[in-house]
Amino acid sequence: MKIGVLLKQVPASDSRIKINGDQTGIVTDDIKWEINPYDEFALEAGIQLVEGKIASSLVLISLGGKDAEARIKDGIARGVKAKPEAIRLDDAAFAGSDPLGEARIIAAAIQKAGIDLLLTGKQAIDDDNAQVPAMVAELLDRPQVTFVEQLEVAGDSLTAHRVMGGGQVDVVMSPVQAVVTCDKGLNSPRFASLPGIMKAKRAKIAVWGAADLGLDAGTVGAGAAVVSEGAYRLPADRPSGKIIEGADAAAKVKELVRLLRDEAKVL
Amino acid sequence: MASGILVFSEHDGGKIKKTAFELIAKAVSLNMGPVSAVVVGAADTSALGSYGATTVYTVSGDAFSSYTTGTYTKALAAVIAKADPAVVLGAASNLGKDLFPRLGARLGAGVITEATELSNDGGLVAHRPVYAGKALVTAKPSGLALVTVRPNSFGAPTAGSGSAEVVAVDAGVSAADAKVNVLESKKSDASVADLTEADKIVSAGRSIKTAEQYDSIIRPLAASIGATPGASRAAVDAGYAPHSHQVGQTGKVVNPNLYVALGISGAIQHLAGMRTSKVIVAVNKDPDAPIFAHATYGLVDDLFDVAPLLQKEFEAL
Ligand SMILES: Cc1cc2nc3c(=O)[nH]c(=O)nc-3n(C[C@H](O)[C@H](O)[C@H](O)COP(=O)(O)OP(=O)(O)OC[C@H]3O[C@@H](n4cnc5c(N)ncnc54)[C@H](O)[C@@H]3O)c2cc1C
Ligand SMILES: Nc1ncnc2c1ncn2[C@@H]1O[C@H](COP(=O)(O)O)[C@@H](O)[C@H]1O
Numbered sequence: 375m376k377i378g379v380l381l382k383q384v385p386a387s388d389s390r391i392k393i394n395g396d397q398t399g400i401v402t403d404d405i406k407w408e409i410n411p412y413d414e415f416a417l418e419a420g421i422q423l424v425e426g427k428i429a430s431s432l433v434l435i436s437l438g439g440k441d442a443e444a445r446i447k448d449g450i451a452r453g454v455k456a457k458p459e460a461i462r463l464d465d466a467a468f469a470g471s472d473p474l475g476e477a478r479i480i481a482a483a484i485q486k487a488g489i490d491l492l493l494t495g496k497q498a499i500d501d502d503n504a505q506v507p508a509m510v511a512e513l514l515d516r517p518q519v520t521f522v523e524q525l526e527v528a529g530d531s532l533t534a535h536r537v538m539g540g541g542q543v544d545v546v547m548s549p550v551q552a553v554v555t556c557d558k559g560l561n562s563p564r565f566a567s568l569p570g571i572m573k574a575k576r577a578k579i580a581v582w583g584a585a586d587l588g589l590d591a592g593t594v595g596a597g598a599a600v601v602s603e604g605a606y607r608l609p610a611d612r613p614s615g616k617i618i619e620g621a622d623a624a625a626k627v628k629e630l631v632r633l634l635r636d637e638a639k640v641l
Numbered sequence: 642m643a644s645g646i647l648v649f650s651e652h653d654g655g656k657i658k659k660t661a662f663e664l665i666a667k668a669v670s671l672n673m674g675p676v677s678a679v680v681v682g683a684a685d686t687s688a689l690g691s692y693g694a695t696t697v698y699t700v701s702g703d704a705f706s707s708y709t710t711g712t713y714t715k716a717l718a719a720v721i722a723k724a725d726p727a728v729v730l731g732a733a734s735n736l737g738k739d740l741f742p743r744l745g746a747r748l749g750a751g752v753i754t755e756a757t758e759l760s761n762d763g764g765l766v767a768h769r770p771v772y773a774g775k776a777l778v779t780a781k782p783s784g785l786a787l788v789t790v791r792p793n794s795f796g797a798p799t800a801g802s803g804s805a806e807v808v809a810v811d812a813g814v815s816a817a818d819a820k821v822n823v824l825e826s827k828k829s830d831a832s833v834a835d836l837t838e839a840d841k842i843v844s845a846g847r848s849i850k851t852a853e854q855y856d857s858i859i860r861p862l863a864a865s866i867g868a869t870p871g872a873s874r875a876a877v878d879a880g881y882a883p884h885s886h887q888v889g890q891t892g893k894v895v896n897p898n899l900y901v902a903l904g905i906s907g908a909i910q911h912l913a914g915m916r917t918s919k920v921i922v923a924v925n926k927d928p929d930a931p932i933f934a935h936a937t938y939g940l941v942d943d944l945f946d947v948a949p950l951l952q953k954e955f956e957a958l
Contacts, residue, residue, distance in 0.1 A: 604779035
């Protein structure tokens with residue numbers, strides 16, 4: 375069984391976000407890039423399945439420009455014992471794709487790479503879309519299990535604990551040829567080891583474009599997008615608050631509750 | 642010609658969730674044509690009309706006893722084909738975020754995730770947070786749009802006297818469409834609202850120090866005002882609270898009316914998850930804690946002194 379793991383490059387979670395001059399996106403000058411934190415859970419799960427000999431091989435896939443290579447190498451370095459293959463999806467025709475376009479590209483790559491189980495993050499922490507994996511699953515006509523916090527693979531099926539919200543968790547059994555999106559709690563992602571980093575430096579990363587994937591360039595990229603983004607902006611600053619003074623904790627708490635009830639009217 | 646708005650109305654064991662009413666009322670105010678609702682599975686649909694839905698499409702049958710992507714996608718696709726809306730709205734719950742992208746790929750429709758504001762500018766314009774709320778962007782669909790909306794974005798609507806026509810739709814869905822088997826649904830904390838839908842949240846950070854203190858101090862304090870307990874990542878990673886309680890960029894993004902942060906420093910990843918809360922209360926020993934710059938009300942004090950006093954005051958309300 376071949377496992378695919380999607381790795382997206384995103385700004386580190388502690389990045390301060392600034393908007394660029396023409397409001398088309400963010401200023402990337404000072405950004406430190408990382409693997410999307412949820413993709414780290416997917417990666418760890420994939421590595422464990424190969425190390426546990428439940429899966430035979432691991433393929434890391436990222437859709438992104440040349441700079442995304444560093445994230446793939448980070449992935450290779452962490453999973454070095456699982457000897458992952460790596461593929462970067464890149465083509466001028468991909469520029470400006472909306473999530474459905476991205477899903478078309480990734481779905482074609484999954485097919486070409488012969489991947490059985492695809493593991494992804496539940497959401498990318500830059501666009502916060504949580505769209506691409508379910509779209510890939512639909513395009514490949516495979517089941518999806520999203521928001522997974524526990525996963526077991528045995529034979530040709532998998533059992534996953536899927537967080538439904540409201541304190542509900544569903545235990546779902548699916549054929550292994552599926553798309554699983556990973557949530558916090560699934561595992562504790564490992565760091566890259568030094569030998570891993572050295573090996574990853576020399577690793578080969580295949581680059582596939584539209585022609586390699588047999589994709590009609592008209593179905594991806596800005597021209598095919600069904601959602602377009604307008605201006606980026608920063609959220610309004612919160613009005614500055616007040617520090618509640620008082621003789622002791624009891625007096626402060628009384629005043630706080632009075633303000634919550636009479637001024638803010640939230641009680 | 643596609644027109645109007647269809648609201649996918651989630652229910653919890655047959656009781657329509659309040660987010661559905663919020664979305665219907667918002668849909669009416671957008672003035673984009675008729676507002677209808679769709680309910681999948683057996684539920685009490687009687688209230689939907691009073692918020693402004695003129696038609697309620699129902700799809701029911703044994704196949705919907707538990708949620709699966711396959712059965713719900715097929716059901717909604719059938720209702721969309723029948724109702725022919727320009728926009729479909731749903732809650733940005735885990736269920737909505739599972740279902741809408743799948744449906745979007747099936748229908749070739751644009752999907753917009755977790756909008757916090759919607760407007761009508763000769764067509765739908767959605768405003769949504771990105772980078773965990775550190776920035777906002779507008780999104781415009783061309784053609785059919787499937788939009789999930791963050792709960793509590795518009796506030797609780799008031800019911801009117803309208804009623805809706807109920808139209809049962811046979812979507813031809815069978816258990817085989819599920820493609821997966823739901824073996825079990827485990828429900829814990831059933832009485833407590835989900836963090837993402839909660840109206841009030843009481844969160845603690847690393848400084849709560851033990852799981853026992855989280856359970857004996859934070860949970861009862863939260864319960865005293867019907868709030869959902871939350872936590873910082875530091876508290877979750879230390880094992881004081883379950884990971885489902887984490888608020889922040891890599892936890893839940895929440896949008897309550899009241900957010901109380903006890904002993905939380907206010908790291909950028911935590912702020913990202915709760916900054917849109919209407920009222921933020923911060924309790925911290927350190928007057929220089931960054932959280933105070935974002936709090937509506939700040940209390941410089943020890944949380945172990947404040948929490949019991951606060952609970953007493955809440956209980957007296
Ligand atoms: C990739 C990534 C993702 C992350 N995602 C998240 C996320 O989703 N959510 C999140 O919360 N964090 C997240 N973090 C972690 C974040 O950076 C902070 O480390 C974390 O939020 C700190 O938690 P804390 O405020 O509980 O702890 P601390 O920063 O240690 O703060 C404890 C605070 O408690 C105060 N205090 C101590 N004792 C008392 C007392 N007795 N009474 C009152 N106050 C007291 C202290 O003054 C201090 O301000 C993420 C980090 C990374 C790298
Ligand atoms: N450009 C990309 N390259 C690799 N994986 C991606 C890409 N975009 C999305 N994904 C995967 O899909 C998940 C959800 O992304 P999104 O739909 O953008 O929130 C991410 O956690 C990744 O696993």
